[in-house]
Amino acid sequence: QAVCGLETIGVHKDDVQGKMLMLAVFLLGxxxxxxxxxxxxxxxxLLFPTQTNYSYVKITPVKPLSLTAFTLxxxxxxxxxxxxxxxxxxxxxxxxxxxxxxxxxxxxxxxxLSGDGVFFNLPPLSTFRTxxxxxxxxxxxxxxxxxxxxxxxxxxxxxGHTIRPNGIVVLGQDPxxxxxxxxxxxxxxxxxxxxxxxxxxxTAKDIKGLYSHNTLVYMPNVIHWRGAExxxxxxxxxxxxxx
Amino acid sequence: QAVCGLETIGVHKDDVQGKMLMLAVFLLGxxxxxxxxxxxxxxxxLLFPTQTNYSYVKITPVKPLSLTAFTLxxxxxxxxxxxxxxxxxxxxxxxxxxxxxxxxxxxxxxxxLSGDGVFFNLPPLSTFRTxxxxxxxxxxxxxxxxxxxxxxxxxxxxxGHTIRPNGIVVLGQDPxxxxxxxxxxxxxxxxxxxxxxxxxxxTAKDIKGLYSHNTLVYMPNVIHWRGAExxxxxxxxxxxxxx
Amino acid sequence: QAVCGLETIGVHKDDVQGKMLMLAVFLLGxxxxxxxxxxxxxxxxLLFPTQTNYSYVKITPVKPLSLTAFTLxxxxxxxxxxxxxxxxxxxxxxxxxxxxxxxxxxxxxxxxLSGDGVFFNLPPLSTFRTxxxxxxxxxxxxxxxxxxxxxxxxxxxxxGHTIRPNGIVVLGQDPxxxxxxxxxxxxxxxxxxxxxxxxxxxTAKDIKGLYSHNTLVYMPNVIHWRGAExxxxxxxxxxxxxx
Numbered sequence: 061q062a063v064c065g066l067e068t069i070g071v072h073k074d075d076v077q078g079k080m081l082m083l084a085v086f087l088l089g090x091x092x093x094x095x096x097x098x099x100x101x102x103x104x105x106l107l108f109p110t111q112t113n114y115s116y117v118k119i120t121p122v123k124p125l126s127l128t129a130f131t132l133x134x135x136x137x138x139x140x141x142x143x144x145x146x147x148x149x150x151x152x153x154x155x156x157x158x159x160x161x162x163x164x165x166x167x168x169x170x171x172x173l174s175g176d177g178v179f180f181n182l183p184p185l186s187t188f189r190t191x192x193x194x195x196x197x198x199x200x201x202x203x204x205x206x207x208x209x210x211x212x213x214x215x216x217x218x219x220g221h222t223i224r225p226n227g228i229v230v231l232g233q234d235p236x237x238x239x240x241x242x243x244x245x246x247x248x249x250x251x252x253x254x255x256x257x258x259x260x261x262x263t264a265k266d267i268k269g270l271y272s273h274n275t276l277v278y279m280p281n282v283i284h285w286r287g288a289e290x291x292x293x294x295x296x297x298x299x300x301x302x303x
Numbered sequence: 304q305a306v307c308g309l310e311t312i313g314v315h316k317d318d319v320q321g322k323m324l325m326l327a328v329f330l331l332g333x334x335x336x337x338x339x340x341x342x343x344x345x346x347x348x349l350l351f352p353t354q355t356n357y358s359y360v361k362i363t364p365v366k367p368l369s370l371t372a373f374t375l376x377x378x379x380x381x382x383x384x385x386x387x388x389x390x391x392x393x394x395x396x397x398x399x400x401x402x403x404x405x406x407x408x409x410x411x412x413x414x415x416l417s418g419d420g421v422f423f424n425l426p427p428l429s430t431f432r433t434x435x436x437x438x439x440x441x442x443x444x445x446x447x448x449x450x451x452x453x454x455x456x457x458x459x460x461x462x463g464h465t466i467r468p469n470g471i472v473v474l475g476q477d478p479x480x481x482x483x484x485x486x487x488x489x490x491x492x493x494x495x496x497x498x499x500x501x502x503x504x505x506t507a508k509d510i511k512g513l514y515s516h517n518t519l520v521y522m523p524n525v526i527h528w529r530g531a532e533x534x535x536x537x538x539x540x541x542x543x544x545x546x
Numbered sequence: 547q548a549v550c551g552l553e554t555i556g557v558h559k560d561d562v563q564g565k566m567l568m569l570a571v572f573l574l575g576x577x578x579x580x581x582x583x584x585x586x587x588x589x590x591x592l593l594f595p596t597q598t599n600y601s602y603v604k605i606t607p608v609k610p611l612s613l614t615a616f617t618l619x620x621x622x623x624x625x626x627x628x629x630x631x632x633x634x635x636x637x638x639x640x641x642x643x644x645x646x647x648x649x650x651x652x653x654x655x656x657x658x659l660s661g662d663g664v665f666f667n668l669p670p671l672s673t674f675r676t677x678x679x680x681x682x683x684x685x686x687x688x689x690x691x692x693x694x695x696x697x698x699x700x701x702x703x704x705x706g707h708t709i710r711p712n713g714i715v716v717l718g719q720d721p722x723x724x725x726x727x728x729x730x731x732x733x734x735x736x737x738x739x740x741x742x743x744x745x746x747x748x749t750a751k752d753i754k755g756l757y758s759h760n761t762l763v764y765m766p767n768v769i770h771w772r773g774a775e776x777x778x779x780x781x782x783x784x785x786x787x788x789x
Contacts, residue, residue: 181382181430202542205430212430213380213493214542216352264544424625424673445785448673455673456623456736457785459595507787 103286105253107297108232113244115294116232121257121283124225125151125158128198130282131258132161132171133206133270136192138250141185142167145246147234148192149255153227154238161194169205171196178217180205189251191271195261198222202261209271211264229283231255232296253301256280346529348496350540351475356487358537359475364500364526367468368394368401371441373525374501375404375414376449376513379435381493384428385410388489390477391435392498396470397481404437412448414439421460423448432494434514438504441465445504452514454507472526474498475539496544499523589772591739593783594718599730601780602718607743607769610711611637611644614684616768617744618647618657619692619756622678624736627671628653631732633720634678635741639713640724647680655691657682664703666691675737677757681747684708688747695757697750715769717741718782739787742766 108115132149140146141163148169149161156174164170167184170177171194182205193206201219205212228235231252233242254274259282262270269275292298351358375392383389389406399417407413410427413420414437425448426433436449444462448455471478474495476485497517502525505513512518535541594601618635626632632649642660650656653670656663657680668691679692687705691698714721717738719728740760745768748756755761778784 183429200542202540207431210431213382214350214352214540216350216540426672443785445783450674453674456625457593457595457783459593459783 103253103301105251105299105301106231107251107299108248109297110295111244111247111249112294113233113242113247115247115296116230116242117296118291119229119231119255119283120289121229122281125223125227125282126225127223127259129196129260131193131195131260131262133191133193134252134255135189136185136250136252137187137189138185138248139187140249147246147248150230150234151227152235152238153224156224158223158227160234173218173221173223178203178215180212182207182212193267193270197261206267209268253285255283255285257283346496346544348494348542348544349474350494350542351491352540353538354487354490354492355537356476356485356490358490358539359473359485360539361534362472362474362498362526363532364472365524368466368470368525369468370466370502372439372503374436374438374503374505376434376436377498378432378496379428379493380430380432381428381491382430383492390489390491393473393477394470395473395478395481396467399467401466401470403477416461416464416466421446421458423455425450425455436510436513440504449510452511496528498526498528500526589739589787591737591785591787592717593737593785594734595783596781597730597733597735598780599719599728599733601733601782602716602728603782604777605715605717605769606775607715608767611709611713611768612711613709613745615682615746617679617681617746617748619677619679620741621675621739622671622736623673623675624671624734625673626735633732633734636716636720637713638721638724639710642710644709644713646720659704659707659709664689664701666698668693668698679753679756683747692753695754739771741769741771743769
């Protein structure tokens with residue numbers, strides 16, 4: 061009797077349709093994922109139209125930011141690149157800037173885990189949206205920035221460090237005290253959306269998928285943009301958007 | 304009885320399912336080849352995080368570098384482009400720089416086969432990885448650089464020359480003597496991977512394939528990154544990577 | 547007994563297999579066309595490796611260049627863009643530059659039909675090959691440059707003019723007399739191939755096809771690169787090339 065491979069699939073009489081279904085499912089699995097979890101939905105975009113020292117948004121995280129690794133992503137558009145410092149993300153506990161992301165005045169992008177930062181030479185942000193991610197792991201110290209799915213050169217940064225919990229997450233301003241002392245010259249002006257935070261380092265493939273199809277292979281388990289509660293202060297518009 | 308092969312699929316009464324399977328097999332054949340010989344495996348990336356005069360990696364070649372033609376490829380990311388000289392690859396015998404690849408301080412990329420070099424005006428390297436190849440043939444003198452699968456203008460260079468065997472292959476530093484006299488201001492800072500060397504000139508199609516799918520149509524027969532032994536000195540991190 | 551192969555598809559009563567075959571043909575139609583008329587053949591590339599006032603190539607046209615319309619195409623790579631004037635194509639009768647194509651010292655590309663030229667602001671040429679075409683019609687005066695299949699803005703130029711026959715076609719140098727008075731500072735340095743000339747204005751679709759697949763929908767009836775006779779003088783290398 062015939063040995064040999066694939067033929068054993070075709071044996072029984074009428075489970076044909078079952079196999080057709082399996083095949084269809086299999087073939088579907090080969091298609092590029094354009095939907096996935098929330099892929100094509102409308103979603104909210106925060107617009108900070110003007111420079112102020114009082115407009116900001118407080119985000120309530122899913123769980124405390126006690127982190128020894130993270131992936132932080134966002135889509136951001138700003139015309140301020142290279143003109144002055146611009147705050148992109150701030151997480152602050154009473155006495156420390158725990159996880160702050162900046163555009164530096166020289167155009168580099170950086171993040172700071174209490175103390176000196178780590179700097180990346182990336183293509184300039186612009187009026188068009190850029191997908192930015194930052195990854196860091198305490199165990200290896202490997203830190204990277206990701207622009208539209210492409211990874212920068214790794215830096216070795218803050219090996220062994222832990223980000224402290226029970227702070228406040230703010231978009232639009234850099235709080236120099238627990239929630240105040242804002243500087244208009246560091247405020248964010250532009251659009252920001254899809255700010256998600258995981259407590260682990262996602263793979264290159266997952267980050268490419270986030271950029272290309274907005275697929276969330278792993279639910280963001282620290283900040284989840286789609287479900288997050290926002291408290292808006294000052295001049296911030298919430299606009300809807302087609303991805 | 305049936306001989307193994309696709310025909311066994313089409314045997315039974317209403318062989319619809321056989322055809323579906325054949326269709327599936329056929330459709331699979333249309334998918335872009337991302338595997339091939341080593342395509343999707345994890346592979347090692349060398350990270351030189353900081354400028355030093357003591358960090359380097361010695362690679363043991365498969366066979367001596369007695370060459371009258373070559374293809375040398377690598378994937379490289381560096382933010383130093385155009386700021387100073389940067390060594391990308393060094394193969395040195397006791398008295399000669401046999402095959403050295405440089406970023407020049409004016410941003411051009413060059414290679415040197417003992418003596419004056421040959422220079423290419425290429426798009427700048429960046430924090431994102433660029434696939435670089437260099438080809439040269441003693442019989443024609445044709446020398447070229449390849450960026451992400453695209454060839455530069457040919458140069459005529461060192462017709463009749465032979466690269467001498469029994470030297471040392473070094474990444475990260477330029478040895479001004481057999482294995483020493485390193486200059487931090489010429490050291491490599493960044494990431495480098497997929498350094499492969501053949502003793503012949505690959506075709507344009509093969510080089511495009513290397514860039515796009517990481518397919519090694521011809522096994523690298525002089526330096527084979529995947530199998531090579533590395534001796535690491537100083538501050539060099541080996542990180543894993545998904546292509 | 548069954549012989550292995552695809553033939554089992556085409557046998558049986560119901561026309562399942564017919565539909566499968568149609569599907570297969572349909573799917574094949576979705577594959578990118580890489581062949582076409584001459585698509586994958588080797589072809590000659592002229593390499594002018596250094597600046598001289600004596601290296602050039604004379605091309606014998608298929609018929610005299612008595613033209614009231616034309617499409618002139620070429621693939622060209624040069625690193626001289628924007629550094630000095632560079633001649634790309636010269637057709638001269640005893641007293642006139644009948645059809646000369648230039649890179650100007652300010653980086654613009656131009657052509658001249660005896661007298662003042664017409665100028666185009668195009669992306670810079672580089673060490674990688676650019677597909678360039680120029681079209682002009684005496685009846686409308688419409689002149690355009692085409693870069694990798696994309697048309698520039700039209701200019702109105704030399705309405706009613708006729709290009710005179712019985713001159714000489716030269717690559718590499720600009721003849722200031724019938725065939726002499728070459729200036730090294732205007733010579734071509736780089737690679738040039740696929741120089742074809744028609745006595746009519748090709749459609750946008752045809753020009754895109756030329757760029758993408760190297761398909762010659764209409765045989766070039768004035769200069770036909772593939773069949774043309776070349777007389778080479780000075781330092782000019784003829785290298786083979788895979789498109």
